[in-house]
Amino acid sequence: MAATPVKDVAIVTPWYPTRDMPFRGAFVQAMVGAxxxxxxxxxVYHGDAWVAALSDRDDELVGRAHAELLGLATEQTPTVGGANLRYVPVPIPRGRWHAEIAHRHAATLKAALGGKPIDAPVVHAHVGLPGGWAAIRNARxxxxxxxxxxxxxxxxxxDTPEARQMYDEVLHQADGFFAVGEAVRAPLLAAFPHHADRITFIANPIDFDVSRPEPVTDLRRWLYVGGLIPRKGVDLLLEAFATCRAEDPTLTLTLVGAGELAGRLAERAAELGxxxxxxxxxAVAPDEALRLMxxxxxLVHNSRFETFGVTVIEAAAAGMPVLVTRCGGPEETLAGVEESAGELIDVADTPDVIVAGYRRLRSRFPQQVDLALARRELAARYSYPAVARAHHRIWFADTPAGPSDPVSVPAQRS
Structure with missing residues (x-):
């Protein structure tokens, strides 16, 4: 009788939560947990970029010493789902671009492995560069x-010829290549039309196991979760909140996250009274962010662009309505349950759009919002069990797949 194949998987990623950056790579951690x-x-091999201003001479010395020390640092620590985490710091001089960053990730992982290949029959990498490049350069x-x-x-x-050529090689050598949504797949198809049949979909997993103790009955406590950076549109969110609070002084806003706008947002809140x-x-740990939800x-999410929008689905999983922009990911992930989950608004350079969206949502809440329906539908697409089945089916050919496995997201589109 033939022995059952060992289901042994290595995850190669440039992002994973750390003590200093508990949010970065939370979606990768969720994939591992699922x-x-x-x-x-x-x-999990976490190649964490350590960026510093280094001269060429310093870079050479640091690189040589780092490579020697990495071979001695073999300790693994437990992480989610019973997996183990191998932390691999990657020194990178400030100002380097994606091709060189990918080369450094691959070389540093090789040094950490003592020159041996990754000891796993299945390797799943996150992002083509640097994760995919590091994986194909170090897989057995x-x-x-x-x-x-x-x-x-x-x-x-x-945008650069060398990185584009490297990405083309990753697509060519990968046994499977997945975009989390059309916002990612479309530019890849435009850049690499010869790989159109190789690029499919797989979703980010979301934890639907814990729901709120009491249902939402009013829309007074606003929450934002994400980076305090311009792309997230959080400055306009604050302006919109001020307008809405002038109409209802009981409103509050909690901003969860860190970033370059933190100080300015505090100053502007004071100016607005x-x-x-x-x-x-x-910044808080993912579990704390979910508790706050x-x-x-x-949840008010005014991002300019998202490839998926994990926070939006996490909010729905927490039984929370959302006011979110059509910024790429959310209109796709919420397809079919938009009005049940909350309100979608256009990306705009004015807070008026957010204010108008809030007023519309408030006027039909709760009678015309079905959070329970949205939660059920989204759990079928993005829950840990659904996404895990999708991964296991592609990793292990003999693993049966369920009917709702979100390997292919087109079922959610018209």
Whole structure:
């Protein structure tokens, strides 16, 4: 009788939560938490970029010493789902571009492995560069390699000839290549039409296991979760909140996250006379962010561009309505349940659009919003079990797939 194949998987990623950056790579951590329980062994190789201003001479010295020390640092620590985490710091001089960054990730991982290939028959990388490149340069010859792309800066990656050529090689060598949504797949198809049949879909997993103790009954406690950076449109969100609070002084706003706008947002809240109603928590761990979702009434997400929009689905999983822009990912992930989940608004350079969206949502809440329906539909697409089945089916050919497995997202589109 033939032995059952060992379900052994390595995850190669440039992003994973750390003590200093608990939010970065939370979606990768979620993927590990969803898929690891169905495997015999999962090892996460987190190539964490350490960016510093280095001269060429310093770069050479640091690189040489770092490579020697990495071979001695073999400790793994437990992470979610019973997986193990191998932390691999990657020194990168400030100002380097995506091709060189990918080369450095691949070389540093090789040094950490002592020159040996990754000891796993299945390797799944996150983002084509640097994750996919590091994976194909370090996987053993018989390994099956898969890549998930979800970078919002994909256009920058493909903007230089060397990085574009490297990405083409990743697509060519990967056994499976997945975009988290059309916002990622479309630019890849435009850049690499000869790989059109190789680029399909797979969703980010969302935890639907814990719901809020009491349903939302009013839309007074606003919540934002994400980076405090210009692309997220959080400055306009604050302006819109001030307008809405002038109409209803009971409104509050909690900003969860860190970024370059943190100080300016605090100053502007004071200028608007709403400082007492605005709370900034800084960056928090994913579990704490989910707890806050269960304690607030409305997620407001005014991003300019998202490839998926994990936070939006997390809010729906927490039984929370959403007010979110049509910024690429959300209109796709919420397809079919838009009005049940909340309100979609256009991306605009004015807070008036947010204000108008809030007023519309408030006028039909709760009678014309069905959060329970939205939660059920989205769980069928994005829950841990649904996405885990999709991954296991592609990783292990003998794993049966369920009818709702979100390997292919087109079923959610018209």
């Amino acid at each position: 898929t690891a329980p169905g495997c015999d062994r999962v090892t 010859p018989d390994a099956r390699i898969f890549v998930t792309e979800h970078a919002t800066f994909l256009d920058q990656v493909l 709403i400082a007492e109603a605005v709370t900034q928590t800084g 269960r304690e607030h009434d409305l």
